[in-house]
Amino acid sequence: MTMMKTSIVQAISEKHDFVIMPHRHPDGDAVGSSLALALALAALGKNVKVWSLDPLPYDVAFLETGAFWVDTWDEEEPLDYIIALDSSDPGRLEDRPASLSRPLINIDHHKTNTRYGDLCWVDPEASATGEMIHELIESLGVPLSVPMATALYVAISTDTGSFMYTNTSRRTHLIAGDLLSRGIDLDTINRHLYQNISLNKFRLDAYALGKVAFYDEGALGIVVISEAEMKAYDCTNTDHIVEAVRNIDTVSVAVLIVERRDEVKVSMRSKGAVDVSEIALKHQGGGHANAAGFSSSHDLETTEKLLIKEFGQVGIRSDRHQ
Numbered sequence: 001m002t003m004m005k006t007s008i009v010q011a012i013s014e015k016h017d018f019v020i021m022p023h024r025h026p027d028g029d030a031v032g033s034s035l036a037l038a039l040a041l042a043a044l045g046k047n048v049k050v051w052s053l054d055p056l057p058y059d060v061a062f063l064e065t066g067a068f069w070v071d072t073w074d075e076e077e078p079l080d081y082i083i084a085l086d087s088s089d090p091g092r093l094e095d096r097p098a099s100l101s102r103p104l105i106n107i108d109h110h111k112t113n114t115r116y117g118d119l120c121w122v123d124p125e126a127s128a129t130g131e132m133i134h135e136l137i138e139s140l141g142v143p144l145s146v147p148m149a150t151a152l153y154v155a156i157s158t159d160t161g162s163f164m165y166t167n168t169s170r171r172t173h174l175i176a177g178d179l180l181s182r183g184i185d186l187d188t189i190n191r192h193l194y195q196n197i198s199l200n201k202f203r204l205d206a207y208a209l210g211k212v213a214f215y216d217e218g219a220l221g222i223v224v225i226s227e228a229e230m231k232a233y234d235c236t237n238t239d240h241i242v243e244a245v246r247n248i249d250t251v252s253v254a255v256l257i258v259e260r261r262d263e264v265k266v267s268m269r270s271k272g273a274v275d276v277s278e279i280a281l282k283h284q285g286g287g288h289a290n291a292a293g294f295s296s297s298h299d300l301e302t303t304e305k306l307l308i309k310e311f312g313q314v315g316i317r318s319d320r321h322q
C-alpha cells in the first residue's frame, strides 16, 4: 500500500503533464480531491488539468475551480499520466474514453476498486479519497493552502456524512483538525453543503419521504421515485433522501430507486452489520459496506421487488435496542 503511494509520489515528482479525472457525476469527494490535488500539482509547477464533463453538484459549486477545470481535452496535448480519483472501476471514466488507453494512476478508497491502471493506490481504510490526497500532498512537500484545505474538507465531510458514517476514524478527525488549523471557513462550507437546498428540492423530499414502503418489520425502507414525479416537482436532486430513510429507528437498510434518463439507479445505505456493497457488487455496482449503489437493468417496480427478495434472503433485522 505504502509502496504504491511512494511510486506515485515519485512519478508525480519526475513527470510534468497530468490530467486529473474525477468519476462521472462527481460527488463532493471526487470534486474536492481533484481540486486539492490540481492546486498542489500547480504549486509544484506542473501542467495540470481536471477533466470532467459534468457540472459541479449544487452543494460544492461554491468551490473555485479555475481555468484548469475543463470539459474538453485534446488527446494531442502533452500527457505523462491521467490521475483517476475516487473511481472504483474504469466504467466510472467511460464518458471520457480517450483516458482509458493512456498511462493511468488510480487513487481510490472504495474497497470494490478493481485495481486498474499502471500505478494503483487503494486504501479502503480511508473515509474519503480526500484523506488520501491529504497524505499525498504532504508527501509531495506542498504546504496546504486555504483553497486546498477547503476542498479536502468538503471531500471528507461529504463522504463521511458529516463525520457520522462508520468509515470515520481517528485519522479522519486528525486530518479534519489539520484542515481547520489552516484557516478554512467552516461556517461557509457547512452552509453550502448542508443548508442550501431549493424549495423545489424541499418539496420533492417531503413527497418522497411520504411514500417510503417498509418491509421486514421496518428493517428495510424503500423509496421509489420516477422521472415523472421528479418532473412534477421540477427537481432531479435526490440527495440525502436515502439517508433520511436510514435515520428511522427501525431501519437497518434504506434503499432509493430513481429513474434517470432511461436508467434505473439504486442507492443503498445501511447501519450496523449489513454490508450493502455485497448486493451492489452482485449487480455490477460498487461502494462501501454502509453506502453503495448500482445501475439496475430492470424497471423501477421489478428492481424494487428484486431488492425486497434479496434483502429478505440476507435476513436483515432491526438493530433497535429495546
Ligand SMILES: [Mn+2]
Pocket (backbone or CB within 6 Å): 029, 030, 086, 109, 127, 128, 129, 159
Ligand atoms: Mn469517495
